[in-house]
Amino acid sequence: MAGPTLLKESGPREVFCGLTSIVWLHRRMPDAFFLVVGSRTCAHLIQSAAGVMIFAEPRFGTAILSERDLAGLADAHDELDRVCKELLQRRPEIRTLFLVGSCPSEVIKLDLARAAERLNEELSGRVRVVNYSGSGIETTFTQGEDGALAALVPLLPASDERQLLLVGTLADAVEDRLIHLFEQMGIETIHSLPPRQSTDLPGVGAGTTVLLAQPFLTETARLLSDRGATVLTAPFPLGAEGSRRWMEEAANAFHLPDERVAAVLDPLMKRAQSALARHRAVLEGKRIFLLPESQLELPLARFLQRECGMELVEVGTPYLNREQMAAELALLPDDTPVMEGQHVEQQLDRVRASQPDLVVCGMGLANPLEAEGIATKWSIELVFSPIHGIDQAGDLAELFSRPLLRRQLIRPGLHPSSPDQPVHA
C-alpha cells in the first residue's frame, strides 16, 4: 500500500512530560492557576522549561510532597486542602484552580478528582477546581494541554447554538486574525477552547462544529463529540496549504459559497506564496529529520515537504492518532518513515548515519547535535511561536531557514579552509 511507512519503537526517551504545557496554558488563561501536586523534580522541570525568567509571581506552582505525605494518604488530602486554601488566600483573583497530577501523585494514587470535588463544595462557586494528569508516565509534552482541556469539557454549558468552536491554544493575535477571516467568510458565531478567561466557557451541543487548531487533542475531541459536537478532520493550520484546507473544511461544514471563501483566502494565499519564496530558496532540497516531541511533527513535515521543498528523512512523533492524522498522512510522500515512540540512542544513530541538513529536536539534544556539525531547530519554539494560519506561513518557514542561513553566514569565518586565510578579516 502506498503512503508513508508507519513504524514504532520504544526505549529510552528524550521528551518533556505533560506538565510542560502549563507554561503556555497559564498565559492563555490569566485568571487560572495550575497547581502541580508532585515533587521538587516537577517544580524544577517547569521552571527550567520556562527559563528562569519569572518577572512576577507565577500562576503555576507545585505542592511538593514530603515524606510525611507519602506515609499517610489521609494526611496528604488534608495537606492539599491546606495548601490550596493558602494559595487562594494569597491569590484572590484566581477563578479556576487546576490540580495537576504528576508521576509521584499517580503512583501513590492520590485521588485528585476527589480532592477537586471536596474543594469545590467548600469553596461553593467562588473558585472552580478541576483536575487532570500531566504525569510523564502517561503524557508527553503537549498531551498535557489535551488533559487540561478534556477536564474543562464536562463544565461546558449545553448549547444547541450553531457555532464554530476552535479548540487548542493559539497565540491571541493569531486567533483574532483567524476569527476575523472566518467572519469574513460568513461564519457568525465563533468560540474558543480554552477561552481567554477561564470562566468564559463556550457552550457545546449538536450545533457545534469543532475545528482542532492543534493536532494533540485526541481526548478533548472525543469528549466534545460525546457532547454532540461534530469534530472535523482536516490538515492542521500550519503552512498556507494546510491552513487553507483547514479553513475550507469549516466553510464546507457551514455550507458557505465557494466564491466567498475563495474571495477571502485567495489574496492571502498569494501573499503567503511570495513570503514563502525567500525561505523556499534556502530550504529546497535540504534534508530534515524530526525527532518526536510535540505531535506537531506530522503537519510540520507536510508543510516543509510540500511548500518548502524539503526532503523528509524521518518524521518522529511521540504518539500517532491515525484517525485524527488521516488528512496529514495522506499528504506525506509515499514511503516517508513515520516513527511513533522513541529509542533516543537508536534514533540519534540514524541521525548521524543520514547526516540531515536540519534536525528538529528538544533543548537537551540541540547543542550536542550542533557540536557534531548538525544544524538544529528547537521543537519547543514551535509551541510558543505564533505559527498558525496562512499569514504566518512565511514566519513558520523562517524558523527553519534561519539556522541554515546562520551557518552560511558564520561558518566560513569561524572555520577558515586555508591556512593563509585570516580568521578575523
Add this chain to the structure above:
Amino acid sequence: MQLTLWTYEGPPHVGAMRIAASMLGVHYVLHAPQGDTYADLLFTMIERRGQRPPVTYTTFQARDLGGDTAELVKRHVREAVDRFQPDALLVGESCTAELIQDQPGALAQGMDLTMPVVSLELPAYSKKENWGAAETFYQLVRHLLKDQAPANSEHDPKAWQQKGRRPRVNLLGPSLLGFRCRDDVLEVQKLLTMHGIDVGVVAPLGAGVEDLRRIPDADLNVCLYPEVGESTCSWLERNFGMPFSRTVPIGVGATHDFLVEVHEMLGMEPPAPDEGYRRSRLPWYSESVDSTYLTGKRVFIFGDGSHALAAARICSEELGFTVVGLGTYSREMARPVRAAAKALGLEALITDDYLAVEGAMAEAAPELVLGTQMERHSAKRLGIPCAVISTPMHVQDVPARMSPQMGWEGSNVIFDDWVHPLMMGLEEHLIGMFRHDFEFVDGHQSHLGHAGGAGAADLSALSDIPGEGDGALRWTADGEAELKKIPFFVRGKVRRNTEAYARDVGCREISSETLYDAKAHFKA
C-alpha cells in the same frame, strides 16, 4: 506538603547528574519517567555543553508499572553498558522510581558487570540538588578507594619534603552547574603553581575514574566548594588521614588566608602578607579616591552558603560596604551564615522561598543586591542594581571570557562585576539631577530599564502615610523637594524613616527641616 512557586535547587538526582556529567567515563543509569529528561537541558543550554550528559533514563510508563519494571531497569543498564562502555556506572532513581522500590542499584550490582557499579540512594522527598551532588561524589570516591584505605592512617602532609618532589594537592568539589568552577580551577591551579605547589587531581570536574584512584597520592586536599566536596574530604581525612583546607579562596583576604592555611599544612613558609596587594588590583582600586563613594553602600546578599559568606566578607572588609542583609538557601550552611550575619549585626535569612527573599530585600532597601539569578529578577522589579554571585544561574552567568571568582584574578573580576552596577546607580542619580537642565534630552534611557531610574522614582507606595484627613502626616512642598534630591534608590527608605521619626516626635507636617532632623536622628 509545601507550596513552591520556584525553587533554588533541583532534586538530588540532578546533583548526581552534575557529578556524572562533570567526569569522564562515568555513566549514570537513572530509573525515571520520560519527563525527567528535562534535566539534560540544564547542561546543554545553561552550560552550553556540546555533549549530552552521560545519563540513560529508563523512561518507564504507566503501563510498565503493572509488569516487570525491574527487567526494564536491567535492560537499560545492559544497553547503556554496551553502548557507552563506562569505566564506572552510577545507578539510581528519581522521585517517582523511589516510590516503586525496584532497587535499581542492587539490580545492577547483581548483573556481574566488569566496571565498578555505585548504587545511589538519594531521598528525593527530603534532600536537594547540592546534597545529591555531594553524596554522589562521596559514594563514588568511597567505592573506588575504600579497599585502598591504610590500616593506620599515618598520612603526613609534609612527607613530600623527604620524597624529593614538590608538594602536591588535590582540588575537590568543582562541578558543572557550579558557579564559575571552570575558571576557578584554572585560577587556583595558577595560584598554587606560583607557590611551587603542584595540583594532582581535580575532581569531579574533568576527572576520570583512574584520576579518583590517584587522590591518595597527594599530600593534601583542597576543599574548593564545601557544598559538593566537603563530605568526600572528610571521608578522606578519616580513612586516609589526608587533611583538607577549609578556606574558600574568594576575595583578597580569603585568598591570603587560603595560601597561609595550605602552606602551613604542607610545612612551607607562608607567603608574604602583601602578595594580594601586589597580585590583585582590588586592594588599590578599592583604596583609590574614586572608590570613596563606595563607602557604606548598602548591600543585600543572598546565595549558596560559600558564595554568600565570601561576599559578606569582601563587602564589609575589602570594599567598605555596609551589609544590610545576608542569607542562604543552603540549609547545610545555615550555621556559618548565621554566625557571619551575627558578626555584622544582622539576623541571617535562611530560606528557600524566593518571595521571602524579595520581601527582605525590599525591606532592607539596599543600593546593591548580590544574589542568584532569581535575586537579579527581584532586584530588577525593585529597581535595584544587582550582580549574580551564586547558582542557580542562567546562560549569561557562564561567560565566554575567563572570569573566576577565586584567587587574585577572581578578586579583580569581583571588583568589576560588583562595582559596575553601582556606577550605574550613581549615573542614574546624575541623570536625575540634571534632568531639568535644558541640555538634557528626554529619553536618556535608564540602565535599569523601565523599573529603574529617576523616571521610576515614585516610591509613594512605600510610604506609610494613611489616607487624607484623620490627622495624617503631610509633606510640605519644600519637604517633597528636598526628598527628590535624594538618590532614587534610597529615597523610599528615607521617606519611611522620616515619617516614622515624625510620628515619634508628634510632628504632622514634614518639611525639609524635619527631613534633616530625621537624618540626624537615624545617623546618631
